[in-house]
Structure formats: structure tokens, C-alpha cells
Amino acid sequence: MENESGLHRGLRGRQLTMIGLGGAIGTGLFLGSSLAISQAGPATIIAYIACAAVALVIGWALAEMVVVHPQAGAFGIIAHRYLGPWSGFVVRWTYWTVQVIAIGGEVIAGGIYVRFWWPSLPLWVPVVVFSAVVLITNAVAVRVFGEVEYWFSMIKVAAIVVFILLGILLITVGLPGAEATGTAHLTAHGGFLPNGINGLSLAIVFVLFSYVGVEVVSVTAAESENPARDIPRAARRMVTRLALFYIVAITIVLTVVPWTTTAQGGAVTESPFVRVFSAAGIPAAATIMNFVVLTAALSSANTNLYLTTRMMHSLATGGYAPAWTGRLSGSGVPRNALALSALGLALAASLSAASESEAYLALFGVSVFGALVVWLLILATHWAFRRTRRIQGLPPSPVQLWGAPVTSLLAMLFLAGALVSTLFIAPLRPAWWAGVPFFAILSIAYWMTSRRSKALASAEKPI
Template identity: 75%
Template structure:
């Protein structure tokens, strides 16, 4: 039961909840279908990591990497379902960042949204540079900056068009890599159990040979989980599309279910095929297309031009991921502007219903990629990698904390349950938080991830200072208006 004399903050919170329950989309057009939302989710989650980046995890856990992908899939499922439960009730612009603003306070909403914007801008730059490198595979004499700039312009054009056009473009980009993964899995199953004219069946021997299923023990399995976890970044994408969904109550849970199940199937089965067909000790960590596990399987099946086919698929995966991330960053900025934590003009929409100025600002990642491709062509991708690790973990933890407060608040107010309910949330949410916290605490001791805390902690300090400055300006700006209203009320 609520107290008789409520605080101003409590009244503002109730008013905000009420506003969100009216399905406030912030002026964005509800034009995305459930099928497009599912593919956008896959587009954000399946980048180049599955095709090229699995070698590092495999070197830590060997065949046990299959377990790592399965466990991290469960964590992704908890995050995705927790988001669906909240977003079905509040399908608004800004998604989890705006909901966190309500249930955990404005500071959390500010930090979470700006953090998410930053890490995705970094991801955009990394994926576009990777795409440029894949183009150079066919035309080695091309300077890296040229494909980076051309691909960036194409993505900007796709995002500047109506959201329905973006949804269609992303649907087909995602469909290409999904089709490639399905073909890879089916072909791999044939190689394992049946064999081909030039390739006898491999059987399951590679899963236990070369040191056993867990050659480096439990510690190696945990290290693999740290690297595998970041393959699932992007499971939160569907929640952001809710503000532009034609029917969020129906489509959001359906899209989350499809996306997570497909991610589990694609990641776990694909990695299982790789580790069954190719000895884990032979899988390279170099991250080049010619050393991709996908190339090894295609070549083993006698498919001509295996490296060329894989390069095309990986290029598509990079573009799809970058395209989706550009969409995400644009919508996050639009949400921040609507709450007064970014310049007001950033929240304005063009005639197509797209926040154009937010798109321009979010394109900073593309500009950074182009600059780095000229100034540091050999190290640009590495320079952008890893800076966003700390932020991604914080965003996920805050999503789960928001879900905990969401349920507690609605229960205290006697509000009905969400149409979508995360199963066993009292157990699954705390376990997921503990797992993510353990990964965060372990990053300083893992080669390649030491920069997470060194970059992450100062970044959050700067964000907190920025919040205090912006909040003080907002209070100052609204004070005369409030005083004028109070004077009118007294008269």
C-alpha cells in the first residue's frame, strides 16, 4: 500500500510508468514486422565472431567449447526473456535504457544508454574495418579506406530511409548468413556420420582425442566462456525494435523466442560440427578467412572456392552486424534526447520517421573507422577491439537489475503481471548476474582483456560527471518555468 503523502520522485515515477504503458514510441513509426525483428536480432548477435573468432575460445577449452557456448546461450536466454517481459509492458523508445531510467533512477538510465551507444559505435567501426579487409581479399591492391568509406555510405543510406526499408535490407543480409550456417551444419553432419566421395566420415573421435574433451580442465572452460560470452552481444537488439514494432505485444516475445533458439542452434551446433570435423589443435587463432573453421569444413567436403564463399558470407555478416548497430545507436540517442540527456535536435525525426541527427552523430564510429583505416591500417581492428567489453557487461547486469526492480515495483503496486514471464526469475536472474560479475572480475587477469577495467572505470567516472553537469543544467533551465507555474497557481 502506498503512503498517503507521496514524494515528488514517487509521483514522477508513477506518471512515467503510466506514460510508458500507453506504448509511447517517441514518434517513431511502428512499421517493423515480427519476421523483420527476428532477423534484426540475429543481425546484431551474429557477427564475424562465429566465422572467425571462435579459435581463441577453442584454444582454451578444446572440444569443451561446446559446453561454453551452451552455458552462455542460457545466460543470453535469461537476458533476452527478461527484456521481453519488460518491453511488452513498456514498448517505448530507448527500450531497456528508458525502463532503467524509471525503475532504477535517471543516473542509471543516463549511464546505461550512453554506455550502450558508445560500445555499439565502437563495434560499428570494428565491423566496417573488418568488412573492408574482406573486400581486400578479392582486390588486395585496394587501399583499406576506400571500401570502408563506400560501405559506410551504403549503410548510412539504408538507415536514413524509412524503417521498413531498413528492416527489409537487414532481413536479407541476415538471411544470407543464416542460410550459410544452415548449409554448413547440414554439410558437417554428412561429413561426420556419412562421409563424401573424397572425404570418409570423421566420426566423433576428434571430441576426445588430443588431450580429451577438456584438455585444460575447468579453468580452461571458464576462460573459454569469457570469450564466448561476447559472441552473444546483440541479444538485446529486439527490445530496441519494440518502439517501431507494428504489434509489440505479439511480436516482441515471438521475436525473442525465435532469435534465442536460433542463436543456440546456430552457435552450439556450428561449433560442435567444427570441433568434430577438425581437430581442435589444428584450428587457427589468426582470424583470417583462409584459416576459418568454415573454410576447413567446406574444403574438406570438396567444395570449390571454399575460401571465396566463406569470405562472402563473413563480409555479409560484418555488414549486417554494423548495419544493425547503427540502427541501435541512433535509437538510443533519440531516447536520450527525449529525456533531456542529449541535445534536443538529436531527437527530431525526418519525414520518414528516422532521427536523422542522431544517425549523423552515431556515424562517428564509421568516421573513426575510416580515419583509422588510413592512419593505422594494420592495427585498426585490434585498436577498436576490447574497449567495449567492460561496458557490455555493465549494460547486461543493469538490464537484469532493472528486471528485478520491475517485478518488485509492479508487485508492490498490485499491477498485473506481464504477458511474458521469465521462468524461475528468482533463481535465473541472480545466477546470471553472478556469472556476468565473475566474468567482469576476471578480465584483468586474461590476456587480451586487461584493457577492460583500465578503459571502463575512467569511462564510467566521466559519464557520472557528465550526468551531474547535465542534470544541474536541466534543473536550472526548468526552475524559472516551475516558479512561474507556482506563481500562477497562487493567483
């Protein structure tokens, strides 16, 4: 079955939930969490709780809007409708750019995990191999992609559950060859809040990136078999499970291993989840966990490549990207858009060859800047969505964000504060140098594109 844009409605409800988790549970948790811990220590737990609340607001706001408008392009199309064409153009191109960069970050993280087993292996080698894997998976029919991503995500969800159970045993009663750790690590080494409120606020920036991906369910609406039923259900399940997994898992990491060890001095060379088992003297479990976090990175890259391809297709059908990027294969896959969206993979291979130690952090900084801007625009769209429907006397969406517009306004203030905080994190500061000119260039591109569209429309009018 096809929708109005030609995309095939081949994704089932169970696949949507797992695709949502697959897009969100990636390197932000398994690798980037060490960056947050280096800023806030044990108080990183508070950062994960606060950011979970914001992610919940964004997920619910999107579900409320997408149920009414289950179209290709998701929140980009809705922003166009309620905030104007400039917003629709900017949010879609920004999201596409952010996710293209994020894909590169995920495959680089996958390469870092592989070097847990082969430390001397050049980073670019696994990056190129993993890039080929996710490209092939995305080039097939959407139903096949959905099934592959379902099992990818199932592996890491099951692994997190096992990790939590083992962690609880290690904390309370111990494991063979490892005594119970208790909770002393949560207050040792400078206390629960070793770097004060300032450290906590800086950690929030890294933690927020762990939740990037909550918007993935809305992008799948155009290829869902029953979006009115499946999208709200998938959004609820995804966000609540995500918050539970993140908060409990990070609590275990910080309880089992001293935060000063997990933080690794702010470097990114190994997952803190693997360090938990290594520190506990369980090398076999550490190897298994490293395989799991590798799967998580590939799953996230796989889902993000799907997202960027569909967003590019949406831009093409709206006349804001080259028409050739909107063409579909016989199986309903926009392969030209897929090829263009693979730029992030090429960037990852180049960076991993030129600067192995800084590659992940460099991509992370630019991604987090754009992601925060996209989330702010999503919440602004939700405010305009409710206001417009109220003024026009239209019925409310069957899905309602609790406490709106107060909850969405508080979430916007939280995100704006996090965006400003990136100015005070040296590795992320360059993201502003790229981000501000990027939005200026986007505005110019929109002006030129809209002028050309108007000129073509005028030329086609009958005399």
C-alpha cells in the same frame, strides 16, 4: 503510424525476428569464435551452451519488461523508471558507446573477409565502402531498413543451415574429394579440455560477445506495429534459434578441423567457418561461405547502427543528449543521431589504416567490457521491475521469465565472473583502463546534465 516519440511503427513481426538474429549473428560467431577456441579448444562447445542459457535469461527478462513499456529507448527508459535516472543515463550512453564501437568491429571484419579474395588490398578500402553502404541503408525509412535487414539476415541464417548440413555429411559419410572426419578431433591435441577450467572460463568472455544483440528486439518495440504480440514472439524465436545455430555450428567447426588449426594461434585473419571448407578441400564452398560471413558482418553492422541511432534519439528526447540529435526526417528517421552514431565507422577506418592486425581485437576488448556492464544493469532492472510492481499491487507482465528472480541472479553472477576474467586476458585488459574512467566520466556528465535540467525547470516556473 507514429508513436509518442514521433518514430514510425513500420516494423512487422517477421522483420523483428530477423533483425534480432541480424544483430546477434555477426563477427562474434564467424570471426571471434576463433579467439574462444584458442583458449578452450573443443570445450568451447560447453562455453556456447552456458552462454546460451544466460542469453535466454536476458532475452526473456527484456521481453517481460518491454511488453509493459514498449517505448523508444527500451531498457534504458525502463532502467530510468525502476533503478533511477542515473542508471537510465548510464545504461543508454554505455550501450550507445558499445554498439558504436561494435559497428566499427563489424566493418573491419568485413574488410578482413574481402582480403580472403584480395590479400594485398589495403584494409581501409573495404571498410570505407561498407561504412557508406550501412549509412545509406539506415538513412531511409524504417520500413525499408527492416526489409533490407530481413533479407540480409535470411542469407546468413540459410547459410548456417546449409553449413550444418554439409558439416554433418563431412563428419559422417564424407564428401567428394574429402573423407569422413569422424569425431576424433574433439579429443585429439590435448583432449576435450586442453587448457583446463581456466581456459574454459577465459573462452566464455569471447563466447558471450557472440550473443550480444539479444537485446535488439527490445529496442525495436517503439517501431513495432504490434509490440505486445510481436516482441515476446520475436524474443523467443530469436534466442532459441540463435542458441541452436551457435552450438551446432561450433560443434561442427571443432569436429571437422583440429582446434589447433582453427585457433590460428589466437590471431584474427580468416573465419574458422571458411577454414572448415578449405581444410576439407572444397575451395568453391569456402568462397561461398566467405561471402556469407561477409554478409553477416554487414548485416550486424547495419542493425547495430540502427540500435545506436534509436538509443541516441531516446537520450535526446529525455534531455540527456543534444536536442538536435532527436530531430526526425520526413520519413521518421533520426538522421542527426545517425550521423553521430557513425563515429564508430570513422574509428574503424582510422584503425584499419594504422594497425591492420590489431584493429578488430582492440575494438572487441572495449566492446565486451561495456556490453557485460549493460547486461548486468538490464538484469538489475528486471529485479527492480518485478519488486516494484509487486509492492504497488500492479498486475504481472503477460510474459514471465521462468525461475525469476533465481535465474536472473545466477545470470548476474555468471556475467560478473566473466567481467573479472577479462583482467586475465592480455588483449582485453586495456578495456578496464578505458572502461573504469569511462563510467567515472559518465557519472560526472550525468551530474552536470541533471543540474542543468533542474536549473532550466526552476527558471521556467511562473513567479
